[in-house]
Amino acid sequence: MLEVDRLTKSFGGFTAVGDVQMTVERGAIHALIGPNGAGKTTLFNLVTGVLTPSAGRLSFEGQDITGWRADRITARGMARTFQNIRLFREMTAVENVMVGAYCRTSGGFLAAVARLPGRLGRGERETIRRADALLDLVALTAKRDVAAAELTLVEQRRLEIARALATEPRLLLLDEPAAGMTPAEIQDANRLILRIRERGITVLLTEHHMSLVLQVSDRITVLNYGRKIAEGAPESVRRDPEVLTAYLGTDA
Amino acid sequence: MIDQYAESVLIFLGINTVLALSLSLPVSAGLLSLGQGGFMAIGAYTSAALTTWYGVPFPLALAAGALLAAVAGLAVGFPALRIKGVYLLILTMGFGEIVRIFFLNFEPTGAASGLGGIPQATTPLGVAVTVAVLLLFFLQLRRSRIGRAIEALREDELAAELMGVGLTRLKLAVFAVGALIAGVGGALYAHYALFIDSAQFGFHRSAEIFIIVLLGGMGSFWGAVAGAVAVTLLPEILRVIQEWRMTFFGTLLVAMMIWRPWGLIGRPRPVLIPRTPGA
Amino acid sequence: MLLQQLVNGVMLGSTYALIAIGYTLVFGVLHLVHLAHGEVFMIGAFIGLYVVLWTGAGVIPALIGALLGTALLGMLIELVAFRPIRARGGHFLAPMISTIGVGIVLQEVTTRLFGGELVGFPHRLEPVTFRLGPVAVTSVQLLILGVALVLMVTLHLFVARTRLGMAMRATAESLLTARLLGINTSRIILLTFAIASGLGGVAGVLVGLSFNAISPFMGVDMGVKGLAIMLIGGLGNIHGAMVGGMILGVIEVLSVAYLASSYRDAFAFAMMIAILLFRPQGLFGSAQSVEARV
Numbered sequence: 001m002l003e004v005d006r007l008t009k010s011f012g013g014f015t016a017v018g019d020v021q022m023t024v025e026r027g028a029i030h031a032l033i034g035p036n037g038a039g040k041t042t043l044f045n046l047v048t049g050v051l052t053p054s055a056g057r058l059s060f061e062g063q064d065i066t067g068w069r070a071d072r073i074t075a076r077g078m079a080r081t082f083q084n085i086r087l088f089r090e091m092t093a094v095e096n097v098m099v100g101a102y103c104r105t106s107g108g109f110l111a112a113v114a115r116l117p118g119r120l121g122r123g124e125r126e127t128i129r130r131a132d133a134l135l136d137l138v139a140l141t142a143k144r145d146v147a148a149a150e151l152t153l154v155e156q157r158r159l160e161i162a163r164a165l166a167t168e169p170r171l172l173l174l175d176e177p178a179a180g181m182t183p184a185e186i187q188d189a190n191r192l193i194l195r196i197r198e199r200g201i202t203v204l205l206t207e208h209h210m211s212l213v214l215q216v217s218d219r220i221t222v223l224n225y226g227r228k229i230a231e232g233a234p235e236s237v238r239r240d241p242e243v244l245t246a247y248l249g250t251d252a
Numbered sequence: 253m254i255d256q257y258a259e260s261v262l263i264f265l266g267i268n269t270v271l272a273l274s275l276s277l278p279v280s281a282g283l284l285s286l287g288q289g290g291f292m293a294i295g296a297y298t299s300a301a302l303t304t305w306y307g308v309p310f311p312l313a314l315a316a317g318a319l320l321a322a323v324a325g326l327a328v329g330f331p332a333l334r335i336k337g338v339y340l341l342i343l344t345m346g347f348g349e350i351v352r353i354f355f356l357n358f359e360p361t362g363a364a365s366g367l368g369g370i371p372q373a374t375t376p377l378g379v380a381v382t383v384a385v386l387l388l389f390f391l392q393l394r395r396s397r398i399g400r401a402i403e404a405l406r407e408d409e410l411a412a413e414l415m416g417v418g419l420t421r422l423k424l425a426v427f428a429v430g431a432l433i434a435g436v437g438g439a440l441y442a443h444y445a446l447f448i449d450s451a452q453f454g455f456h457r458s459a460e461i462f463i464i465v466l467l468g469g470m471g472s473f474w475g476a477v478a479g480a481v482a483v484t485l486l487p488e489i490l491r492v493i494q495e496w497r498m499t500f501f502g503t504l505l506v507a508m509m510i511w512r513p514w515g516l517i518g519r520p521r522p523v524l525i526p527r528t529p530g531a
Numbered sequence: 532m533l534l535q536q537l538v539n540g541v542m543l544g545s546t547y548a549l550i551a552i553g554y555t556l557v558f559g560v561l562h563l564v565h566l567a568h569g570e571v572f573m574i575g576a577f578i579g580l581y582v583v584l585w586t587g588a589g590v591i592p593a594l595i596g597a598l599l600g601t602a603l604l605g606m607l608i609e610l611v612a613f614r615p616i617r618a619r620g621g622h623f624l625a626p627m628i629s630t631i632g633v634g635i636v637l638q639e640v641t642t643r644l645f646g647g648e649l650v651g652f653p654h655r656l657e658p659v660t661f662r663l664g665p666v667a668v669t670s671v672q673l674l675i676l677g678v679a680l681v682l683m684v685t686l687h688l689f690v691a692r693t694r695l696g697m698a699m700r701a702t703a704e705s706l707l708t709a710r711l712l713g714i715n716t717s718r719i720i721l722l723t724f725a726i727a728s729g730l731g732g733v734a735g736v737l738v739g740l741s742f743n744a745i746s747p748f749m750g751v752d753m754g755v756k757g758l759a760i761m762l763i764g765g766l767g768n769i770h771g772a773m774v775g776g777m778i779l780g781v782i783e784v785l786s787v788a789y790l791a792s793s794y795r796d797a798f799a800f801a802m803m804i805a806i807l808l809f810r811p812q813g814l815f816g817s818a819q820s821v822e823a824r825v
Contacts, residue, residue, distance in 0.1 A: 048414060074416040086411035088404050092522045099404045103416025105397055109429060112396035113389050120526070123397070128528045147522045167416050284624070331808050338564055338627065342762055343807050346800040349755060353797045455751060459631060466628055498639040505632030509625040510615045 001026040001202050002047065002078075002171060007056035009039075009046055009226075016042040018226040019056070024171070024204050029197055031213045031234075032206045034223035035246055040206040041083055043223070044175055047204075048080050049073040060171070075103040079169035081160040083176045083206075089149035093140055093159050096148050097131040100166025134162040138192065153180050161192065165201075172196060174205040178212045190216050214238065222246070259376055260444075265484040266379035267440050272464040272476035273386050274433035279470050281426045282406035283332060287344030288434045288461045290351035291321040293453035295435025296442035297361050300370045303443065310373035310443060318435035324351075325431025329424040348458045355450035366449025367442075374444040382436065390473040394523055402426060403520075463505055469515025478516045535666050536788050537781060542672045542741070544780020545679035549734035550757035551764065551772035552686065553727035559703040559767040560723045563626045567608060567634035568731055569754015574637060575601040575732025576652075576745040577645065583653055590740065594678065597732040605728025606721050608633055614717075634754070641747040649746045652739040675737045682730060683773055690769065699723060703767065752796065759803035765813025775814065 002024040009017040017039045024030045032040050045051040047058060049070035057066045065073055079100070088096050105123055115121045120128075135141050138158040143151060148159060157177060164172055177193070178186045186209060193203055193216050207213045213220065213234070220237045222230040224246040230237055237243055275288050299317035302308040308316075328347050332340055361367045393399040401422055404412040413419050442448050460483070468479025483501065487494045508515065550572055557565040575597040582588060582596035612629045659670045690696035701709040702719045710716050738753070739745045760779055764771025779802065783795050806813060 050410065050414070070410075070413045071416050071418045074414060079416075080414060082411070086408050088407040088411070090407060090520055090522055091400075091403065092525065094525050095400060095523060098525070099400055099412065099417070100415045102397065102401050107397045109393070109398060109425065112398050113392045115392070117388060117392060120528075121396075124395075125528050127397070128525055131525075132527070144527075145524055163415060331804065335807055335811055338624075339762070339807060339811060341627075342564070342758055343804060345755065346759060346803045346807075350797055350800045350804075353794065353800075357791070357793045455755060459635070463631070463635075496639065496643070499636045502632040502635030502639070505635070506612050506629045509612075509629040509632070510619065513616075513625040 001061055002204065003057075003059040004043070004047065005057040005059070007043070007046055007058065008054050009042055009051060010054045015226050017046060017223075020223070020226070020228050022221050022228065022231070024202060025219070026202055027197070027200070028218045029193060029203045029205070029216055031217035031220045032204065032223065033208075033210075033213060033220060034229075037225075038223040038246075039226040040223055041175060042226075044080060044173055044206065048078060048173060071103065074167050074169070077168070077170040078173065079164035079167040079171075080173035081157070081164050081175055081177060083179065085153075085156050085160060087148040087156055087159060087163070090147060092145050092147055093151065093162075094128070094131050094135060094144045096159055097134050097162045097166045098127050100163040101127045101130060102167075104166075104168050131162075131166060134165050137165070137195065138162045139188075154185050157181075157189075158192070161196075165196070169201060171202045171204065174203065174207075176206055176208065178207055178209045181209075183211070186212050210238075261484065261488055262376055263374065263379050263444055265480060266376075266383050267437055267444070268461075268464060268484050269383050269477055269480040270379075270386060270437035270440065271434060271461045272468065272480045273390065273473060274430050274437060275461050275465045276390075276470075276473045276476040277402075277430040277433065278426050279465055280406060280473065281402045281423065282409070283423065283426060284337075284341050284462075285328075285344040285427075285430070286341050286455070286458045286462055287328065287346075287348035287351075288430070289453040289455065289457035290348035291324055291431040291434035292438035292441065292457065293351050293355055293450065294321040294324050294431075295438030296448050296453065297355060297367065297438075298435075299439035300367050300442040300448060301361060303373065304367065304370050310371075314436060314439040317439040318432045321435025321438065322428045322432035325428040326424055328431070329427030332427060333420055333423055345455065345458065348453075348455060352450045352454040355453070362449070364449070366447060368447040370442055370446045370448070372443060372446060374440045379440060382440065386433065387473075387477070394472075398422075398425075403523075463501060465515075467501070467505065467508060467515055469517025471514055471517045471520035475515050475517040482516065536784050538666050538668060539672075540781030540784035541777060542675050542780070543784055544777035545676055545683075546734045546737050546741070546776075547753075547756060547760055547780050548773045548776025549679055549682065549730050549737070550753055551760035551776045552683070552769055553731040553734075554757050554761040555764070555767060555769050555772040556723050556727040556730075558761065559769070560699065560720060561613070561626070562767075563613075564630070564758065565727070566627060566630040566754070566758075567612075567637060568630075568727070569750035569752075569757065570634045570637035570641075571601050571604060571608075571728045571750075572731040572735045572738075572753055572757075573745070573747060573750030574604060574641065575728075575735030576739040576749065577641065577650075577735075577747075578732065579736030579739060580650065580652055580745060590674065590736075594733055594736050597736045598729045601732025601735070602725040602729035604732075605724040608728075609721055609724040613720075634750070638747055638750060645747060647747060649744040652743050652745055671740050675741055678733065678737060682733065686726070686730070686769070695719075695722065756796075756799045759799040761813075762803050763806050763813055765816025768813060768815045771813055771815035 004020055004022040007017055007020045034040055046053050049068050052067050057064060059065060060076060060078060105127060107123060135144055138161055140155060140158055143155060151159060178189050181189060190212055197203060217234055220234055221228060222237060222243050230240045230243045271288060275285060278285050295317035298320045299313040302313035302316055303310055331343060335343060355361060357363055401417045404417060405422060464479035464483050465476050467482055469475030487497050553568050554565060578600040579593040579597040582593045612633050613626050616626045616629055661668050690699060698714045698719050701714060702716050706716055760775040761772055764775030779799055782798050786798055787795050
């Protein structure tokens with residue numbers, strides 16, 4: 001579904017991502033792991049159009065998306081969450097999710113005024129319904145009208161997922177979805193990811209918590225210093241000597 | 253009825269509100285403009301030229317002025333796509349100055365001598381209706397798809413883009429509509445002042461509009477209204493301020509930035525989305 | 532003829548450079564645009580005027596008076612309009628907006644005190660004209676160039692060679708790090724304002740001398756142009772401000788000589804907009820600085 005073809009990104013003399021080759025299969029839960037600074041988030045930024053590659057190509061569902069702008073890639077069916085949570089802090093939870101629906105709905109300035117004041121347009125009602133449904137999926141219905149800034153960290157992560165899902169993606173990228181979570185919360189996150197896959201959405205995630213990764217992923221790609229050092233099923237990756245060396249000293 | 257003087261105060265209140273609202277739109281998207289005076293000038297001169305020379309009916313002339321201002325808004329919007337913050341402020345300021353200098357030299361509209369003999373077409377009712385229409389527009393806007401996208405743009409541009417919001421079109425649209433409204437304000441102004449020259453639309457004007465929005469509060473479009481009321485009416489109520497009007501507002505501005513940077517209205521508050529019946 | 536215009540341009544450019552340097556210094560240290568700087572320049576001109584009128588003294592005392600007076604004013608502005616905002620955090624644009632307020636106050640007060648008309652600036656210098664080959668230079672122009680050069684060189688040496696100058700550069704790079712290193716950043720900031728404003732004040736007197744007239748509104752024009760120059764040279768880059776000022780001076784003089792004089796003022800903005808479009812970091816800035824500033 002997603003083809004990363006010899007992707008490279010350099011900043012001046014520093015190569016953040018070097019010649020990475022990776023394929024994410026449709027319907028899979030694919031994990032991208034590696035020590036801090038390995039280039040995981042840079043790769044995410046490249047794939048989602050935040051950064052343009054220095055070399056290499058990207059293709060999504062057979063279409064070359066190299067150099068595409070981020071909003072175009074999202075409209076094409078790929079969405080993401082952020083490691084450092086980037087919610088719209090002054091908006092309520094439900095409104096955050098509704099923003100995700102932007103590329104699936106239409107209506108500009110004229111549409112905004114072409115309705116009776118006090119009554120919602122038909123499109124709006126549908127957007128609200130879908131947003132509420134997604135909030136239900138991530139178990140945030142109780143916090144629907146709370147400003148995003150006032151949610152707990154874990155709730156914010158769940159909200160980001162709901163917002164990304166509102167863009168109706170076929171591929172969802174999760175950037176460290178379990179960071180800052182307790183083991184019980186990680187189990188909830190696992191279940192959520194599996195439920196997302198059940199909806200027919202392919203998942204690509206980066207994560208430090210090996211427990212989540214091992215339990216939930218079908219396939220793992222390991223990066224170190226911007227390069228791929230291992231790839232395969234969880235069981236084989238966890239025994240790979242190079243991977244263990246890379247992780248020596250960090251909790252695995 | 254109300255006397256001549258009170259009427260002029262109310263009309264200027266209305267015009268200031270229109271201009272402040274014109275700035276509040278880009279501000280609500282996080283785009284700061286110190287160039288609304290330039291758009292106002294385009295609206296004023298265009299509409300005045302049409303009514304004064306060609307006898308075009310005022311509503312048509314106003315529309316033409318507003319549309320031309322909107323086109324200028326698009327022109328300014330393009331460079332604005334790539335620059336942010338203080339750079340954008342300076343860019344828009346430069347634009348405003350260029351417009352002023354252009355009209356200062358443009359012979360057909362009188363150059364330095366200005367354009368006079370403009371027919372009086374601005375009435376208190378007309379101004380009130382315009383303000384009401386604009387307020388309704390802004391009210392509707394915030395609770396709409398595009399209003400949401402604008403707020404998202406202000407809060408976190410990158411996240412908005414990654415959620416599928418096309419930044420280019422949105423920013424351009426915001427600039428254009430903001431400029432359009434300023435053009436309307438300019439046309440209303442010209443047809444009340446009956447004489448316009450480039451000096452009336454320079455940096456001072458843009459700064460005044462900027463101050464109105466800042467004093468009132470950038471949190472919502474009501475800030476524009478509050479600011480316009482404060483700036484227009486305070487000098488009337490406190491006679492002593494009249495002489496030293498700008499000193500008063502300048503000091504007030506400094507004081508507000510120290511103690512209440514979000515203005516009279518304060519920080520923006522989240523919009524509550526109603527629940528829809530059934531699911 | 533062309534050479535003469537170039538010389539004139541350099542003279543004008545050096546006053547522009549002095550103003551632009553003032554903006555640049557403040558931006559470099561505090562990352563904010565001091566929008567009242569134009570008014571400080573204007574007040575410098577008036578201080579110089581009154582030094583001359585009240586004491587009957589010559590040009591040098593006027594310059595010194597303006598330098599000291601505006602330096603004090605600059606420090607006062609920092610204490611009253613900036614420091615309290617920094618202490619409270621708040622909106623990131625609040626300090627800059629505060630300077631708009633300060634500028635407005637300064638301008639209206641001056642207008643109320645001196646009227647809005649042009650005020651004559653007395654001749655205090657022998658109006659001698661020197662001929663250097665094909666070029667004619669008046670004593671006023673020489674003075675302007677001389678003072679500007681001396682100040683710029685002094686500033687350069689100060690910033691590059693002295694401990695205080697180094698402290699200023701450190702503070703400009705990172706306020707926090709400088710503080711951690713034991714630098715009294717509050718005092719450095721005051722010093723920066725003093726220098727920046729002093730330079731602006733001197734420029735005010737120089738402009739008064741060259742045009743023989745000043746007005747409370749001269750700050751607006753020059754101020755906005757100084758801003759444009761700062762952008763052209765690169766925000767926070769002192770050499771960029773110097774060079775940018777010279778370039779603008781030359782372009783303006785050439786435009787008056789060979790094109791219509793009324794469009795003179797537009798060049799600053801046209802150049803500025805071109806820079807913003809094609810090279811937002813300015814002629815001497817680095818590409819990274821644009822990203823960081825946002």
